[in-house]
Amino acid sequence: ETGVTQTPRHLVMGMTNKKSLKCEQHLGHNAMYWYKQSAKKPLELMFVYSLEERVENNSVPSRFSPECPNSSHLFLHLHTLQPEDSALYLCASSQGILGGTVDNEQFFGPGTRLTVL
Amino acid sequence: ELKVEQNPLFLSMQEGKNYTIYCNYSTTSDRLYWYRQDPGKSLESLFVLLSNGAVKQEGRLMASLDTKARLSTLHITAAVHDLSATYFCAVDQLGATNKLIFGTGTLLAVQP
Numbered sequence: 001e002t003g004v005t006q007t008p009r010h011l012v013m014g015m016t017n018k019k020s021l022k023c024e025q026h027l028g029h030n031a032m033y034w035y036k037q038s039a040k041k042p043l044e045l046m047f048v049y050s051l052e053e054r055v056e057n058n059s060v061p062s063r064f065s066p067e068c069p070n071s072s073h074l075f076l077h078l079h080t081l082q083p084e085d086s087a088l089y090l091c092a093s094s095q096g097i098l099g100g101t102v103d104n105e106q107f108f109g110p111g112t113r114l115t116v117l
Numbered sequence: 118e119l120k121v122e123q124n125p126l127f128l129s130m131q132e133g134k135n136y137t138i139y140c141n142y143s144t145t146s147d148r149l150y151w152y153r154q155d156p157g158k159s160l161e162s163l164f165v166l167l168s169n170g171a172v173k174q175e176g177r178l179m180a181s182l183d184t185k186a187r188l189s190t191l192h193i194t195a196a197v198h199d200l201s202a203t204y205f206c207a208v209d210q211l212g213a214t215n216k217l218i219f220g221t222g223t224l225l226a227v228q229p
Binding site for chain 2: 002045098105106111
């Protein structure tokens with residue numbers, strides 16, 4: 001295990017539902033990330049948080065709302081999703097946010113498989 | 118915009134054979150990562166390559182980085198079934214926010 005956990009592992013929701021994905025890291029890292037992995041597409045970075053502050057929002061629609069209450073927890077609140085939002089959502093953490101050092105290697109959680117009906 | 122391309126996208130090989138997966142990227146970067154993903158599982162870090170000419174080996178896998186050619190390779194030696202998985206390369210840019218740009222992945226199927 002990588003020290004990053006995600007719940008739930010599977011989620012089915014209707015387009016009018018509101019749900020939340022949870023990520024927790026036990027590595028003492030200061031940065032956390034949300035990625036989207038769709039079928040036949042590369043992983044896409046959605047959000048980056050460093051010390052509970054959002055430092056990157058990668059043009060993600062407002063129906064996805066992240067929350068980082070502390071450096072160990074990251075949430076992704078979902079509302080009014082579309083079927084094309086069905087994907088695997090991966091959380092990751094790293095020691096810091098500056099690219100290019102081995103200390104900033106990202107460790108990934110197991111993901112939440114989301115299906116939007 | 119940094120782009121990362123992997124080839125092949127799918128690789129079916131027999132046990133005992135050797136093969137190479139290629140990862141090309143479009144702009145200057147000194148840092149490249151290789152990950153493995155099993156079906157329904159998370160990404161597992163395999164190698165972190167931090168400089169031009171870096172070569173790392175773990176078991177039957179060996180990764181190398183040529184920053185001048187903007188190319189990394191993942192070489193598989195004497196493949197075994199347990200290596201069946203999807204392999205991703207990812208690149209970030211020195212000094213930028215730790216933003217990994219991933220390739221599309223190579224699905225490796227090792228046949229007995």
